[in-house]
Amino acid sequence: MNAPMSALGKLVRTTAFKLSFAYLLIFTVFAFVGMGYVAWNAQRLLTQQFISTIETEIDSLSNLYRFGGLRRLVTSVERRSRAPGALLYLVTTEAGERVAGNVGALPPDVLSRTGQFETLYNRTDETETRPDTAIVRVYLLPGGFRLLVGRDIEERRRLQEVIYRAFGYSLLFIVVLGCVGGWFITRRVLKRVDDMTEITRHIMTGDLGGRLKIAGTGDELDRLAQNLNDMLDRIGELMRGMQEVSDNIAHDLKTPLTRLRNKADEALRTASTPDELKSALEATIEESDNLIRIFNALLMIARLEAGNAREGLADFDAAEAVRDVAELYEAPAEEAGVSLEVSVEDDLPIHGSRELLGQAMANLLDNALKYGAATGGAPPTIGVSAHRSDGEVRIAVADRGPGIPEAERGRVLERFVRLETARSRPGFGLGLSLAAAVARLHGGTLLLEDNGPGLRVILALPLKAVELPQPPLQSAA
């Protein structure tokens, strides 16, 4: 077992966490790109607008100068400079002396530059000394004068700030939301997995009745839980089966064991001649042989039901096996005054164990001979047949005895179950159980039917699929 992980370590290792983290990352990158594009575009638009305003002003002012001379220009500049929210204006001489305008200090060389550019400036009407930034254009007027028109870009800076702030906030929002959401989802999944782990551990420590909760969502975890529950049901069934078997063994073996012990005990106390002792001993040996038989039958059923007998299976002809066993029982049947009617179709290939099928058949024939004595004057016959039907081989042993009432048919397949009418005869109540186990091992079933009158037991086993003939192997040598 691993050392218990810390809660965080466990969280980080979950699939849910990894997925949330990846999504968060992708979202953040997208948000970055999207907002960056918006910000950049807004900046570009504003700048363009500023420039076109400046161009228009320069156009109009240069026209004024051209047609009205310096005086009109100066008047117009002064007027425009005083308007609220005005652009920046400056008219200088060729030497750079200020003639008119609202721009005070400028960095040196500004006036000698042409085209649009950004520069620091101070307004004449401002008292503070901190310079602001503006986009300006210097226009050379005929006669050596210079006209500077500019626009403060503080606004653009503020917009940028707003955008960046929004950017920051939304990013924070995404990260926080993503983390919290991811955490919740992860928690939910983890909680269910942890619950499952907890319950399975609980079940492992002995409480086999426990079952996993099904959330009803039909998701993977639900399906997993359902499968685990089914598995637990199966294990429970097997456990109950085992329990039943061991109870039955305890109960049914105690009787012959006690009888064995009592016989030995009695012989010890009462037998006086060697002959008496000998016959007592022989009786005890016979009794122990019976015990060995019961044990062997029980072990065989248990092995068949555990399903690990499968590896010894091979293909064989059921017809032949049935004929062989029928032949084995012909003489005993005749001895018992019963005629055995055998009707077996040729060539019934199945995959399984000839040995076990033989054993099952022997059990059925034993039963038929023991319990199938004809009633009401019917001719004493036992029918043994094997036929093909719908991909199955149906092997039937039918007697003319009292049969088994329909209500009891399920029960007689259980181990050690013997009907009241059978109590008086020798047997252990394992024959049909074994035959049923053999049928199951072959992938088939054991059916009990009314033979009207009598009992018909049918072993329905799947026919072996016909194989295509293999091309003969070419010898290389």
Add this chain to the structure above:
Amino acid sequence: MRILIIEDDKEAASYLVKAFREAGHVADHAADGLDGYAMAEEGHYDVLVVDRMLPKLDGLSLIRSLREQRVETPVLILSALGQVDDRVKGLRAGGDDYLPKPYAFSELLARVEVLSRRRASAPNTEPTLYRIADLELDRLSHRVTRSGQEIVLQPREFRLLEYLMKNANQVVTRTMLLEHVWDYHFDPQTNVIDVHVSRLRAKIDKGFDKPLIHTIRGAGYMVRVGADGDEE
């Protein structure tokens, strides 16, 4: 007959050693696979009784190693395992017979005695004619005669008599008969085999003074010349 029992369960082993000695045989015991291998290789045993699950060297590997060393002593495998193909695996490894636990000692004894006899008569020199007293069985012509009179047998009855005569003077159990005559290895629950034997007996012994097919109580059957009665 010298028997080596290779079995790690002390109690079972000492019971077997004692029982075989009481039956008039010499029995030794090895408690694990390696000791067993060494003893089997050196000692001249007639039969080895080998448990499948042994410490140090498991039963099947032991048998395989012995066969590789050309030790051809007959081996009877005892096994508590009981898969369907367990017997097949055992025989394929070089075992000659197989008995699942739990078993009756009479069954083990009968099988061991048959195995030891098989060794005495080499397989290639199997006679084509079995004779006991005035009963003759010709394996080639499938004819059976007693005192020169032909007895007509069903094919299965012939095989039954053949197996009994092949192992004349030895106990043959019902399980052994089912194995060798019908090729089934399960335990015949009712008296099926008895019925077949008594039918055979009716054909062979009826009308003759000396019965040849004898019932050995608690064990099985034996073909021999002599009085009917209990042995063992």
